[in-house]
Amino acid sequence: MLRKLLPSLFALITTLLIVSSCSSKDEMTDDYDPARDYFTFANTGQFVTEHLALDLNVDFESSELRGFAMLSIRRIDADARELVLDTRDLTIKSAALLTADSSEPAEFRLGESHETLGTPLFIAVPDTAGERFDLMIEYNTSPKSTALQWLPPELTAGGRHPLMFSQSQAVHARSWVPLQDTPAIRITYEATVRTPESLLAVMSADNDPLTPRTGEYYFEMPQPIPSYLLAIAVGNLYFAPLGEDTGIYTEPELLDASVYEFADTQAMLEQAEAMYGPYEWGRYDLLILPPSFPYGGMENPRLSFITPSLLAGDRSLVSVIAHELAHSWSGNLVTNATWRDGWLNEGMTSYFESRLMEVIYDVKRVDEERVLMYRELLLDLERVPEHMQALAPRLDDTTSEDFQGGIHYSKGQLFLEFLEKSFGREKFDAFLTSYFQEFAFGTITTEQFLDYLEMNLLSEEGSPVTREQAEEWTYQAGLPDTVTIPSSENLDNAASLAAAWSGGEIDLADVSVEGWSPQTRIHFINSLPTDLSKEKLGELDSAWGLSETSNAEIGRTWFIQVATRRYTDAYEQMEAHLNRFGRGRLIAPVYGALASNGEDRELAQQMFERARSAYHPITAGWIESGLYEDD
Numbered sequence: 001m002l003r004k005l006l007p008s009l010f011a012l013i014t015t016l017l018i019v020s021s022c023s024s025k026d027e028m029t030d031d032y033d034p035a036r037d038y039f040t041f042a043n044t045g046q047f048v049t050e051h052l053a054l055d056l057n058v059d060f061e062s063s064e065l066r067g068f069a070m071l072s073i074r075r076i077d078a079d080a081r082e083l084v085l086d087t088r089d090l091t092i093k094s095a096a097l098l099t100a101d102s103s104e105p106a107e108f109r110l111g112e113s114h115e116t117l118g119t120p121l122f123i124a125v126p127d128t129a130g131e132r133f134d135l136m137i138e139y140n141t142s143p144k145s146t147a148l149q150w151l152p153p154e155l156t157a158g159g160r161h162p163l164m165f166s167q168s169q170a171v172h173a174r175s176w177v178p179l180q181d182t183p184a185i186r187i188t189y190e191a192t193v194r195t196p197e198s199l200l201a202v203m204s205a206d207n208d209p210l211t212p213r214t215g216e217y218y219f220e221m222p223q224p225i226p227s228y229l230l231a232i233a234v235g236n237l238y239f240a241p242l243g244e245d246t247g248i249y250t251e252p253e254l255l256d257a258s259v260y261e262f263a264d265t266q267a268m269l270e271q272a273e274a275m276y277g278p279y280e281w282g283r284y285d286l287l288i289l290p291p292s293f294p295y296g297g298m299e300n301p302r303l304s305f306i307t308p309s310l311l312a313g314d315r316s317l318v319s320v321i322a323h324e325l326a327h328s329w330s331g332n333l334v335t336n337a338t339w340r341d342g343w344l345n346e347g348m349t350s351y352f353e354s355r356l357m358e359v360i361y362d363v364k365r366v367d368e369e370r371v372l373m374y375r376e377l378l379l380d381l382e383r384v385p386e387h388m389q390a391l392a393p394r395l396d397d398t399t400s401e402d403f404q405g406g407i408h409y410s411k412g413q414l415f416l417e418f419l420e421k422s423f424g425r426e427k428f429d430a431f432l433t434s435y436f437q438e439f440a441f442g443t444i445t446t447e448q449f450l451d452y453l454e455m456n457l458l459s460e461e462g463s464p465v466t467r468e469q470a471e472e473w474t475y476q477a478g479l480p481d482t483v484t485i486p487s488s489e490n491l492d493n494a495a496s497l498a499a500a501w502s503g504g505e506i507d508l509a510d511v512s513v514e515g516w517s518p519q520t521r522i523h524f525i526n527s528l529p530t531d532l533s534k535e536k537l538g539e540l541d542s543a544w545g546l547s548e549t550s551n552a553e554i555g556r557t558w559f560i561q562v563a564t565r566r567y568t569d570a571y572e573q574m575e576a577h578l579n580r581f582g583r584g585r586l587i588a589p590v591y592g593a594l595a596s597n598g599e600d601r602e603l604a605q606q607m608f609e610r611a612r613s614a615y616h617p618i619t620a621g622w623i624e625s626g627l628y629e630d631d
């Protein structure tokens with residue numbers, strides 16, 4: 001996913017969870033198993049799903065999916081007689097066991113619900129079902145499915161058709177399909193999807209750009225994927241090609257702007273292959289969603305889901321595309337075994353992203369992004385409790401789904417940059433290429449990564465890095481001494497100018513911003529001292545048009561300052577920003593800053609209540625916990 005979600009709010013949530021779970025923490029030390037997925041009910045040690053076939057009707061009237069899921073299952077423990085699946089808010093109508101020569105109704109019951117994990121579905125599997133059987137479940141989803149957002153026409157770009165999309169990562173696939181919802185196992189899938197006739201369905205599968213709009217669509221995903229990569233969207237979607245193997249799906253109103261903004265996607269794909277080996281998934285397309293998509297992007301295989309907030313008009317925010325594409329190797333091809341090992345997905349991908357950006361653009365631009373990343377990491381480290389700061393922290397089902405802010409992204413990237421610097425780029429690239437081959441279509445724990453690293457690099461005669469140094473990164477809080485702090489001449493210059501201007505040494509007119517990247521402007525704004533006068537803020541706002549910016553990241557930076565400093569002259573535009581975007585990163589820190597400036601908590605709540613119907617349930621949940629629960 002992209003990206004460094006909401007450091008402040010998550011830290012608050014995490015703190016609450018940690019405080020409430022402290023008493024039991026010590027007792028649990030002995031039986032804590034780092035390789036176990038604490039976010040699933042599925043008994044994957046006894047049964048393993050190998051294939052999923054879906055047959056779903058998409059009902060916009062009732063905001064429900066209705067139909068069948070058929071799971072092809074292998075019993076790996078011959079004594080096992082009960083299969084446990086993950087569900088959340090699903091209505092299970094019937095279940096049947098199908099073997100080569102029989103079809104029997106299956107006994108099933110739903111267990112007790114858990115806030116994070118949902119509701120286990122227990123299914124009796126008698127001996128007679130044999131080692132391999134199919135399980136057919138008839139079910140429907142609930143309108144409050146945490147994965148699915150049902151947008152009325154007025155919340156789409158075109159305003160004439162409804163639109164629906166899913167977000168399964170991390171534990172939400174279970175709210176639209178009953179299944180073993182854990183990255184520990186992989187499945188292939190196929191699906192028949194029926195929609196209103198005028199709409200198009202797309203999935204994280206073999207989308208055909210030329211498919212006729214019939215209201216009935218068939219998909220196959222022949223490569224095995226973890227359940228969090230199951231994805232679907234339905235809407236008034238059209239396709240435009242970007243290159244031979246790449247293209248864009250979106251509403252017609254956004255098509256031209258998207259084709260312009262993401263024109264470099266084909267080049268990124270070719271460059272990624274040149275660096276780390278073949279792209280294993282066939283086509284690579286982007287789906288540009290309405291503003292309420294909660295993330296920057298989601299790496300659904302073959303079809304990344306992308307926020308329209310990247311449409312800045314100047315290609316300045318496309319590192320998100322590099323990030324989602326890079327996940328085709330780190331994450332989708334080689335997958336973290338559990339969410340505790342999430343840095344193997346996100347840190348590896350952030351590293352890969354910056355390498356791609358260096359080649360497609362230039363190293364100066366990437367250094368700027370590295371500096372901004374490092375600044376956000378330091379903010380995370382101030383807020384996230386120490387025992388959650390390791391790359392591979394101790395997680396259990398009492399941990400918030402997002403527990404580290406952006407630490408596993410940024411600290412993971414810095415760890416890999418340390419390894420690259422120590423062994424040299426050429427050698428480290430060869431290591432990563434063989435890593436992707438070795439673990440392709442598999443899952444991996446932090447410990448397996450460390451063993452592989454040791455076997456291939458650390459154990460060499462005269463290795464510049466020891467296992468202990470590597471483990472400092474994966475298991476210790478904070479940043480080790482071996483970190484290289486990113487730097488950028490452009491941003492250093494911007495920070496000096498910010499100091500000189502705020503100190504009255506120079507006029508704003510002397511700050512020559514011609515040729516400045518959005519990242520440089522962001523750094524200038526972030527470098528302003530806390531006691532800057534409102535007159536000066538106003539001067540900057542009118543000179544740079546900050547309150548009216550079309551660049552979502554500049555807007556985010558500016559409105560955090562506006563809220564923190566109570567610059568009320570721009571509150572109206574700040575609320576417009578909060579209404580315009582639904583991506584958590586862009587809005588949650590603004591709400592957070594407003595609620596914690598000592599005066600405006602109630603105002604923040606009012607603004608949220610006015611805007612919330614347009615937000616995705618995931619985003620609304622994050623903001624709500626920050627606004628109401630940490631009083």
Ligand SMILES: [Zn+2]
Nearest residue numbers: 001002346349
């Ligand atoms: Zn990601």
